[in-house]
Amino acid sequence: MSYSRFSVQNTVTRALMAAVFIAAALTFQTQKSHAEETMRAAVLKFGTVSWLMDVIKHHKLDKKENFNLELVTLIGPQAAQVALLSGNADTSVTDWFWVLHQRSLGANFTFVPYSVALGSLIVPADSPIKTIADLKGKRIGIAGSPIDKSWLLLRAYSKKTGSGDLAESAKLIFAAPPLLNEQLRAGRVDAVLNNWNLTASLEAEGYRRIASVAELMKEFDIPTPLPLLGFVVSEKFAAAKPKVLQGFANAMQNAQKLLLTSDAEWDRIRPLTQAGSDAEFKVLRERYREGLLHTWSERDRKAAGRLFDLMAETGGEQLTGKGVKFDPGIFWNGLVF
Helix, strand or coil: CCCHHHHHHHHHHHHHHHHHHHHHHHHHHHHHHHHHCCCEEEEEEECCCHHHHHHHCCCCHHCCCCCEEEEECCCCHHHHHHHHHHHHHEEEEEHHHHHHHHHCCCCCCEEEECCCCCCCEEEECCCCCCCCHHHHCCCEEEEEEECCHHHHHHHHHHHHCCCHHHHHCCEEEEEHHHHHHHHCCCCCCEEECCCCCHHHHHHHHEEEEEEEHHHHHHHCCCCCCCEEEEEEHHHHHHHHHHHHHHHHHHHHHHHHHHHHHHHCCCHHHHHHHHCCCHHHHHHHHHHHHHHCCCCCHHHHHHHHHHHHHHHHHHHHHHHCCCCCCCCHHHHCCCCCC
């Protein structure tokens, strides 16, 4: 069979057009695929997690891990949990007790440990309170509710060291974290047990730290502070986008390394900290660095089980939910140090 020059040119033209069409289709699919590689993180507008997210976005640490971190800014922790449960966010920060409770209700989440920064017990510089044993009969301001984890650990510590249950021997005032500092400054309470970032401002003013929650853990055969807070994602997301989740964990760790080693990076994010003075800013930076996670192993998972039993004994089902047991399987196994 013979072919004319015209028919050969037609064949080549059609082949080239087909190749262009296929290339365009592949490009579109690739762009679509990249657009889908997004992780939506629900963060509080003025929360400390937003500092970390800003470092990730500013240095494009998400892009370096081949995904896009999209921030869903909210105004309260409950809103973040609702966003996660409703599917309007892929991750948010909460504690692993919440994860255990949700799993008992049939919602499968996994927990990526994030921070060991916990609260502290703070008193005025000239306070006669020197140890936790001195809290008997004193007015203690406590962030949150009677099942706040820091408060439960303080109660357990007091009982273990022979000082009795502070829930029975002290005068308790439960309030929202931002209000407690003002209560202490006004002399309406003798001590406060508050979130780490809020106690940092008190320390900068000369108030004295009696103990941190991380220090209390050591009394219960937990040699290294355990992370109560972490990024929570659904197991469905983890199974569908394992590379994105791993990339997010890598970006998080790389951002934390910057915050651990670079004072210049802290200077850049200083407006986000809302520090009212140089002294407060320095204490915030120091306490944040103290709270960075440096290890996570099987030993820590077992220690988390002991901590759960301890807090469940103190807080009961009001803390854990009815029939909730500890499950080491809640912790995501991709975190490597």
